[in-house]
Amino acid sequence: xxxxxxxxxxxxxxxxxxxxxxxxxxxxxxxxxxxxxxxxxxxxxxxxxxxxxxxxxxxxxxxxxxxxxxxxxxxxxxxxxxxxxxxxxxxxxxxxxxxxxxxxxxxxxxxxxxxxxxxxxxxxxxxxxxxxxxxxxxxxxxxxxxxxxxxxxxxxxxxxxxxxxxxxxxxxxxxxxxxxxxxxxxxxxxxxxxxxxxxxxxxxxxxxxxxxxxxxxxxxxxxxxxxxxxxxxxxxxxxxxxxxxxxxx
Amino acid sequence: xxxxxxxxxxxxxxxxxxxxxxxxxxxxxxxxxxxxxxxxxxxxxxxxxxxxxxxxxxxxxxxxxxxxxxxxxxxxxxxxxxxxxxxxxxxxxxxxxxxxxxxxxxxxxxxxxxxxxxxxxxxxxxxxxxxxxxxxxxxxxxxxxxxxxxxxxxxxxxxxxxxxxxxxxxxxxxxxxxxxxxxxxxxxxxxxxxxxxxxxxxxxxxxxxxxxxxxxxxxxxxxxxxxxxxxxxxxxxxxxxxxxxxxxx
Numbered sequence: 001x002x003x004x005x006x007x008x009x010x011x012x013x014x015x016x017x018x019x020x021x022x023x024x025x026x027x028x029x030x031x032x033x034x035x036x037x038x039x040x041x042x043x044x045x046x047x048x049x050x051x052x053x054x055x056x057x058x059x060x061x062x063x064x065x066x067x068x069x070x071x072x073x074x075x076x077x078x079x080x081x082x083x084x085x086x087x088x089x090x091x092x093x094x095x096x097x098x099x100x101x102x103x104x105x106x107x108x109x110x111x112x113x114x115x116x117x118x119x120x121x122x123x124x125x126x127x128x129x130x131x132x133x134x135x136x137x138x139x140x141x142x143x144x145x146x147x148x149x150x151x152x153x154x155x156x157x158x159x160x161x162x163x164x165x166x167x168x169x170x171x172x173x174x175x176x177x178x179x180x181x182x183x184x185x186x187x188x189x190x191x192x193x194x195x196x197x198x199x200x201x202x203x204x205x206x207x208x209x210x211x212x213x214x215x216x217x218x219x220x221x222x223x224x225x226x227x228x229x230x231x232x233x234x235x236x237x238x239x240x241x242x243x244x245x246x247x248x249x
Numbered sequence: 250x251x252x253x254x255x256x257x258x259x260x261x262x263x264x265x266x267x268x269x270x271x272x273x274x275x276x277x278x279x280x281x282x283x284x285x286x287x288x289x290x291x292x293x294x295x296x297x298x299x300x301x302x303x304x305x306x307x308x309x310x311x312x313x314x315x316x317x318x319x320x321x322x323x324x325x326x327x328x329x330x331x332x333x334x335x336x337x338x339x340x341x342x343x344x345x346x347x348x349x350x351x352x353x354x355x356x357x358x359x360x361x362x363x364x365x366x367x368x369x370x371x372x373x374x375x376x377x378x379x380x381x382x383x384x385x386x387x388x389x390x391x392x393x394x395x396x397x398x399x400x401x402x403x404x405x406x407x408x409x410x411x412x413x414x415x416x417x418x419x420x421x422x423x424x425x426x427x428x429x430x431x432x433x434x435x436x437x438x439x440x441x442x443x444x445x446x447x448x449x450x451x452x453x454x455x456x457x458x459x460x461x462x463x464x465x466x467x468x469x470x471x472x473x474x475x476x477x478x479x480x481x482x483x484x485x486x487x488x489x490x491x492x493x494x495x496x497x498x
Contacts, residue, residue, distance in 0.1 A: 015279070015282060019278040029264075032281045032282060033282070033284055035282055036283060036289075040285070040288075040290055043431075242494055246491070
């Protein structure tokens with residue numbers, strides 16, 4: 001029981017969710033360690049959504065609204081931390097959900113599927129029964145994507161994705177939206193748009209932005225995308241981290 | 250099997266050791282996540298011992314050689330990653346080993362004890378059979394220290410320690426040497442001397458420095474300590490991290 005007034009309540013709650021997900025088979029070992037890496041970078045941005053991240057989330061909302069065939073990719077950490085928001089966002093956008101695990105086993109796929117179903121997901125792609133297509137530039141089971149899902153998608157939201165896969169999806173011509181607390185990672189640099197923020201804050205904010213923008217003129221939404229440069233965006237987040245390091249003492 | 254020529258071989262090997270230690274009951278959940286946090290900061294210093302860290306390790310060696318009653322505190326992550334070096338260093342310094350766990354259970358104490366014994370440790374303090382003394386300013390089982398060990402020590406090496414305990418030990422008048430990859434942590438700021446480096450690189454380097462300095466004139470060793478300022482030292486490590494962020498792209 002973490003007291004709600006604990007200064008790091010949200011962070012400790014996330015940690016609890018991650019540990020429980022690990023114990024229930026949703027997360028691989030690496031997923032638990034990756035969570036710790038995220039904690040360190042979150043610490044450097046002050047454990048809050050920065051102004052620059054909020055603007056980026058708004059641009060991501062525009063891209064998702066404009067998409068013809070948006071897909072939300074779900075890995076173990078995402079299912080552990082924000083299953084309710086993922087299902088909610090898919091509903092609002094009429095986007096598809098696709099399970100996509102780095103350390104893929106039938107058991108883990110089933111565990112993630114259960115979590116999404118428990119939170120009201122209707123259709124879930126990326127399960128074991130599909131006739132997967134391969135993404136060029138990737139090997140092994142990680143190259144598999146659903147023919148109905150990521151394979152045909154124009155915009156893919158990949159929270160907490162690895163560099164190889166991000167690169168392959170970008171090379172396949174997709175607009176890839178990553179959520180990654182490390183602005184220096186290959187994923188961050190390779191994605192079309194990188195939200196440098198904690199997924200537990202990003203998802204509710206993204207839903208809010210989608211709701212606010214969804215009835216806007218597409219031209220206005222396109223303008224947000226035209227004015228966006230991902231490297232400049234990453235540099236803004238790095239500045240925030242630099243400041244938090246420089247303000248030491 | 251991680252190929253030895255993998256660019257991140259050491260990091261992946263450490264991760265393997267951490268996962269195995271978690272599965273064998275040496276590590277608590279938090280220990281696995283803490284390892285991930287360390288990975289992030291290690292990444293920012295380029296996954297190598299910086300020049301400033303090496304100088305700090307040399308000063309730590311001097312403090313340990315000059316100590317009347319040095320104690321090496323051992324937690325789960327330390328036992329998982331560098332048990333052989335911990336036992337070796339204790340032997341060279343004639344220092345005591347004391348088990349000191351944040352999430353203390355009799356099972357975990359026994360597991361750490363086994364690892365240290367397997368690596369040749371003779372006497373191990375901090376087990377369940379002792380009549381513990383309390384350190385002022387701490388509550389619960391974490392306030393317990395061995396009367397033969399940390400309670401009477403003048404210099405304590407606490408790899409990967411938390412802020413509360415570091416502060417309490419410093420307040421008790423001890424010279425506390427911390428190994429912490431996060432120069433912004435409360436542990437780093439509170440310790441008498443903080444080595445901002447990965448423990449897997451620090452321990453062999455520390456052993457090397459102790460061997461080189463142990464026959465030197467105590468005056469020379471004292472000079473190293475007189476010239477040391479921990480806040481300046483942390484700022485040097487922060488500069489390295491700043492540079493790695495600024496050299497982005």
